[in-house]
Amino acid sequence: MSKEETFDENIILKVDDLHTYFFTEDGVVKAVDGVTFDVQRGEVLGLVGESGSGKSVTAMSILRLIPQPPGKIISGDVLWKGKSILEVPESGMRSIRGNQIAVVFQDPLTSLNPVLTIEDQINEAIMLHQQVTKDEATEKTRTLLDLVGIPDAGKRLKDYPWQFSGGMRQRVMIALALSCNPDLLIADEPTTALDVTIQAQVLDLMRDLKNRFQTSIILITHDIGVIAEMCDRVAVMYAGNIVEIGDVVTIFKEPKHPYTKALLKSIPDANARRDDELYSIPGTIPNLINPPTGCRFHPRCSEAMPECSEIIPDTIELVPGHFVKCLLFTNQIKKK
Ligand SMILES: Nc1ncnc2c1ncn2[C@@H]1O[C@H](COP(=O)(O)OP(=O)(O)OP(=O)(O)O)[C@@H](O)[C@H]1O
Ligand SMILES: [Mg+2]
Numbered sequence: 001m002s003k004e005e006t007f008d009e010n011i012i013l014k015v016d017d018l019h020t021y022f023f024t025e026d027g028v029v030k031a032v033d034g035v036t037f038d039v040q041r042g043e044v045l046g047l048v049g050e051s052g053s054g055k056s057v058t059a060m061s062i063l064r065l066i067p068q069p070p071g072k073i074i075s076g077d078v079l080w081k082g083k084s085i086l087e088v089p090e091s092g093m094r095s096i097r098g099n100q101i102a103v104v105f106q107d108p109l110t111s112l113n114p115v116l117t118i119e120d121q122i123n124e125a126i127m128l129h130q131q132v133t134k135d136e137a138t139e140k141t142r143t144l145l146d147l148v149g150i151p152d153a154g155k156r157l158k159d160y161p162w163q164f165s166g167g168m169r170q171r172v173m174i175a176l177a178l179s180c181n182p183d184l185l186i187a188d189e190p191t192t193a194l195d196v197t198i199q200a201q202v203l204d205l206m207r208d209l210k211n212r213f214q215t216s217i218i219l220i221t222h223d224i225g226v227i228a229e230m231c232d233r234v235a236v237m238y239a240g241n242i243v244e245i246g247d248v249v250t251i252f253k254e255p256k257h258p259y260t261k262a263l264l265k266s267i268p269d270a271n272a273r274r275d276d277e278l279y280s281i282p283g284t285i286p287n288l289i290n291p292p293t294g295c296r297f298h299p300r301c302s303e304a305m306p307e308c309s310e311i312i313p314d315t316i317e318l319v320p321g322h323f324v325k326c327l328l329f330t331n332q333i334k335k336k
Contacts, residue, residue: 012183012216013039013062018076020054020061023069027289031057033240034076036315039184042214044207046227046248048263049237052285055220058237059186062218063103064093081183099129102177104170106189111173112161118145118172119157125179144175148205167198174205181213188220203230225267228252233321236260239286239296242315246322256324258303295327303328 015037022029032054039045047055060066062078064085078085080096088096097103105111113121122144123137132140138157145153148171161169170190177185187206191199207230210217219230227234228248235245236259244257255261265279283300286292292299298308308327315325 010040011038012041012081014077014079015058015062016077016079018058018061018078019074020057020066020071021074022071024289029288030240030291031071031288032061033288033291035237035240035242036076037235037242037245039216039218041183041216042210043232044210044217044219044230046231046234047218047220047237048222048224048227048234050222050263050281050285052239052288053237054240054288055222055237056188059103059188059218059220062186063097063101064088065097095129098125099180100182101184101186102180102182103186103188104173104177104190106192112169112176114161117158117160118164122172122176122179125176129180140179141175144178145172147178147209148172148175149201150175167194167202170194170198170202171205174202174209178209178213178215182215184216184218185209186218186220189222190219191226192221192223199226206230224263236263239291240288241296241325242323243297243326244322244324250319250322256318256322256329257297257326258301258328259297262300262302295325307332 015035018032018035020032022031035054035058037045047058049055057066061073066073073086080101085093085096119138119141122141123134126132126137126140127134142153142157145156150156150168150171161172164172190206191202194202203226206217209215219227221227231248233245233247234251235242236251236257237243238259244251244255244260251260252264255264262281266281281300286296286299292309294309294311295301295313298304301308305327311327311332313325313327314330314332315323316330317323318329
């Protein structure tokens with residue numbers, strides 16, 4: 001059966017054994033090395049992992065925005081509504097990016113055009129994809145700014161990006177992302193640059209949008225605390241692999257992968273004393289040109305067995321929907 005015949009209406013995005021490498025002077029960076037997950041309609045999927053684990057490269061691969069060279073999607077597939085995006089011509093891809101999949105990055109100043117007013121840039125996005133007059137576009141822009149909680153939206157239309165605070169700028173970015181009524185919003189560290197109170201407000205806004213419009217969201221963060229508040233499911237990434245994936249309650253209550261457990265230990269505990277030292281995972285994320293053999297986490301793993309440096313664990317489904325890539329849960333050792 002072909003992939004399209006097995007297409008499930010509820011699965012809006014399917015990332016299938018994706019490999020994205022960078023060919024650099026120092027060697028081949030295996031940034032994303034066999035990543036598989038899907039996103040259902042209306043769900044928030046969290047992608048979490050330390051810096052350098054391949055979260056942004058995964059997102060950029062989905063959008064087909066990997067700079068080539070040095071990067072390249074080597075193998076695997078990304079199915080958007082059942083169709084491979086790897087086969088879509090660039091013009092079609094531009095239309096998917098503008099119309100169906102929107103993205104919000106950490107620093108909106110780099111994504112907003114500094115010489116255009118907010119009205120002009122959101123209008124431009126609307127008019128590019130929708131048959132509306134300039135006045136209708138402006139009205140839609142004002143409504144969107146209202147929706148994302150920008151006070152006095154009507155008056156702020158003529159302002160430039162730098163005239164907004166960090167939190168307000170991130171709201172403008174979200175308004176811009178929503179201007180095309182996307183089916184999927186990819187938010188890559190959307191609140192990392194913001195202070196804690198503003199961070200909470202922006203997350204509330206995203207949750208509200210998901211509830212109102214059934215927008216699917218991929219929320220990328222290195223902060224597993226944010227995942228708990230926002231996500232339905234979570235995929236934990238380490239050194240270019242997904243090591244565990246499941247629904248948020250299961251992952252938080254019964255994490256299985258030693259890396260997930262370590263990440264959870266590093267969340268600040270509300271009851272902890274202020275001078276308690278926060279746990280941090282020993283060691284650093286490996287160089288992805290020469291990653292460790294076997295399980296990539298084994299050099300840092302407190303539960304590593306001798307075999308872990310030799311065997312790359314299969315990903316197995318422990319209970320429906322809960323997958324883990326760790327030798328502790330497979331019978332690969334016995335088989336050997
Ligand atoms: N243009 C590039 N050229 C070479 N290597 C790259 C390039 N872009 C990313 N990489 C490498 O790919 C790996 C994964 O990077 P990625 O940006 O996806 O990490 P991340 O999980 O998003 O980290 P962070 O939390 O810091 O954003 C890293 O080793 C990074 O150095
Ligand atoms: Mg990143």
